[in-house]
Amino acid sequence: MSTTTDAATPTPGVSLTHRQIMTILSGLLLGMFLAALDQMIVASAMKTIADQLHGQTLQAWATTSYLITATITTPLYGKLSDIYGRKPMYLAAISLFLVGSLLSGIATSMYELAAFRAVQGLGAGGLMSLAFAIMADIISPRERSKYSAYFMAVFGSASVLGPVIGGVFAGLSSFLGVTGWRWVFLVNVPIALLALFVVARVLNIPHQRVNHRIDFGGAIALTVGLVPLLIVAEQGREWGWASATSIAMYVIGVLGLVAFVWVENRMGDEALLPIRMFRNHTFSLGNTINFVLGVGMFGGMVSIPLYLQIVKGVTPTTAGLMLLPMTFGIMSATAIAGKVTSKTGRYKVFPIIGAGLMAIALFLLSTIGTDTPSW
Known part of the structure; x- marks a missing residue:
């Protein structure tokens, strides 16, 4: 993915001040907050949603449809933004996410919800990938680590708030005259509108068209x-x-x-996925590990709230709160690994430790039953 001509790429004498960069990042961070929040907010509310829409056996589709479209469109956004510019594609991503959220909030069946979540995913595929691409366009490599902290803070906040907000809304019979669980999706609407306004106003960086074949x-x-x-x-x-x-x-x-x-x-x-990249041993091994661990991570994120509500009988709000140890663990490990890696340049130990801990945790989770203590 080629970058555009701007302050951080090689136009002599052109630079952005910290204030200008932060103004642009404000719009990007809103978009990233949308995508990060949506990954977590649905988990603790899914049982209530499936019960209300009479589709408990179909609830996995509301998650997988979102992930499929987000995964497929992520690389497409990169190529399209090289051709048409970062700003229009980022605005398109926010708009698709906004429409998908609004439609998901008015869904009347699990089939409809799965379809509307797929629309959400079409937008989500661009929210994170384009945010990082734009950051690379406007910030020099030496400065990026400093500004990456803002992205980590937003992602961490969304990861913590998501399960709690989802549980709270799912636990309400209604809010402002609308069924509580529908706000799990409708809460995205005002945030997306604000992100659209901010990005349209402040994201004005030069664009140099680079033609691609779209896969x-x-x-x-x-x-x-x-x-x-x-x-x-x-x-x-x-x-x-x-x-x-x-x-x-x-x-x-x-x-x-x-x-x-x-x-x-x-x-x-x-x-979309150049085959030659898999000839690199590090790339192949890293993605294989990510695939295996992703199965466990997303399986846990979806299954644990269902177990807590169906088997243990807790409320959606309590289930959301009980997911906080997992999100705090993710945030802490990410922060520690990032800091140690940046100082030492060594990273191999972290995937080994992480895979080992997840294997142990998943084995222990496989032993739980109806009488397992909540702690």
């Missing part, structure tokens, strides 16, 4: 590969894992993934 084929192939596999994961127990329908989903999914690899090879460096 729409890869995005479609990846969707075809993932969605059938998710469908059979959701419905396989009801259909039968070896039924004709399940086998058809397996075949379509595998063909989609094979097509994705083929398309990525054809696209070369313009691919």
Whole structure:
């Protein structure tokens, strides 16, 4: 992804003051707060939402549809912003997130909610990736670590506030005449409107167009590969894992993934996920670890609030509060690892320790039952 011509990139004699940078960052931080908050706020409210929409067995789709569209669109935003500029694409991302939030807040079924969450994901894919791209455009490499602290603070705040706010809204029968759980999504609307206003006013940096081929084929192939596999994961127990329908989903999914690899090879460096990157041992190993740990992390984020509410019988608000140790652990580990890495330049030990701790934690969580003490 190429950067635009601006203060931090190589236009002689051009620079931004700290105040100008902070003015621009204010809009970016609002967008990042939206994306970070939404990852956590839904978890503690999902049982209430699924009960209200009569779709407890479908609740996973409200999470996975968001993650699929966000994942697929993240690299597309980078290429499109190189062509059309950071500002219009960031405004488009906020607008899509705003529309998706509003629609999710008025959903009448779990199928509708899953579809509207997918729209949210279309916007979320650009909120974080473009925020970091714009930061790289306007801030020199030497100064970026200083300003990255603001992003970490926003992400940490959203991670702490999300489960609590989600639990509080889910625990309310109504708020301002609207069913409580709907505010889990509607709370994004005023924040998104403010972000739109701020970004439209302050994000004025020069843009130098860089043409790219957009890998729409890869995005479609990846969707075809993932969605059938998710469908059979959701419905396989009801259909039968070896039924004709399940086998058809397996075949379509595998063909989609094979097509994705083929398309990525054809696209070369313009691919959504350039295959050549996997020839780098560090990249391959790091992403394999991230994939495995991501399964455990997101599985825990979704499952633990459901366990607390369904099995232990706690309220959504209490379930949100009981997620705080996890968010504090994430924030503390991130801060410590970042500080030590910046001072020593060594990072290998942290993925090893992190993977080990998560393996132990997930094993212990697999042993819990109806009589497990809350502590």
